[in-house]
Amino acid sequence: MMTARMYLDYTVSSSVYGSDLEVTGIQIRPLQSDEPLPMDLLLLADPSTEVVETYIHRGRCFVAETNGEVVGEYVLIETRPETVELVNVAVRESDQGKGVGKHLVHHAIQTARSLGYRTIELGTGNAGIGQLALYQKCGFRIVGVDLDFFPLHYPALIYENGILCRDMIRLALVLAPNAQTHG
Numbered sequence: 001m002m003t004a005r006m007y008l009d010y011t012v013s014s015s016v017y018g019s020d021l022e023v024t025g026i027q028i029r030p031l032q033s034d035e036p037l038p039m040d041l042l043l044l045a046d047p048s049t050e051v052v053e054t055y056i057h058r059g060r061c062f063v064a065e066t067n068g069e070v071v072g073e074y075v076l077i078e079t080r081p082e083t084v085e086l087v088n089v090a091v092r093e094s095d096q097g098k099g100v101g102k103h104l105v106h107h108a109i110q111t112a113r114s115l116g117y118r119t120i121e122l123g124t125g126n127a128g129i130g131q132l133a134l135y136q137k138c139g140f141r142i143v144g145v146d147l148d149f150f151p152l153h154y155p156a157l158i159y160e161n162g163i164l165c166r167d168m169i170r171l172a173l174v175l176a177p178n179a180q181t182h183g
């Protein structure tokens, strides 16, 4: 369950998220409650509207902007005491491959750390070669496999890189207090 602490702390100054995020002209900020959800981006990372609806209102969405346009997002959800999950990361297709995804993941790590969480976790499909590379480059380690997660929870088969997306690879990063991530 999301705690009051988590909601409160999300409203603090964006300076806690780290100044390195301005290097590429990308600003990352919490999505405000009166702003529309970036559904096109959320569905890039998670192809089922039904599945997105199951978690989006329990979590907090952060958006990456450049020149006033939203080009990426991520969502954090508190899943267990001291543990937060990065459930959805996406970058607009025309802006992929420019480092925005890595910025978002490092920002999520810094946000989780600044909020006092000890572990940040995520799950990604076995077929997501690029995603597995990105998360491991950001410091995540593989900690498990949720066999047959995708056929059990998604209405249609998902293929990526010519591979059936069948199992969810679980990754985690233990957060050392005050440590910086590098991107």
Ligand code: COA
Binding pocket: 044, 045, 046, 088, 089, 090, 091, 092, 095, 096, 097, 098, 099, 100, 101, 102, 103, 123, 124, 125, 128, 129, 130, 131, 133, 134, 137
């Ligand atoms: N092998 C090795 N490294 C790879 C790779 C591959 N096949 N594919 C990507 N990478 C690396 C990149 O080289 C880069 O590392 P580097 O900076 O050391 O070179 C890193 O992964 C990420 O690059 P970046 O440009 O920051 O990623 P991006 O802005 O394109 O964002 C995604 C990455 C996954 C968020 C983006 O492609 C996306 O939105 N995809 C669709 C949605 C999605 O699948 N989301 C993830 C759900 S789990």
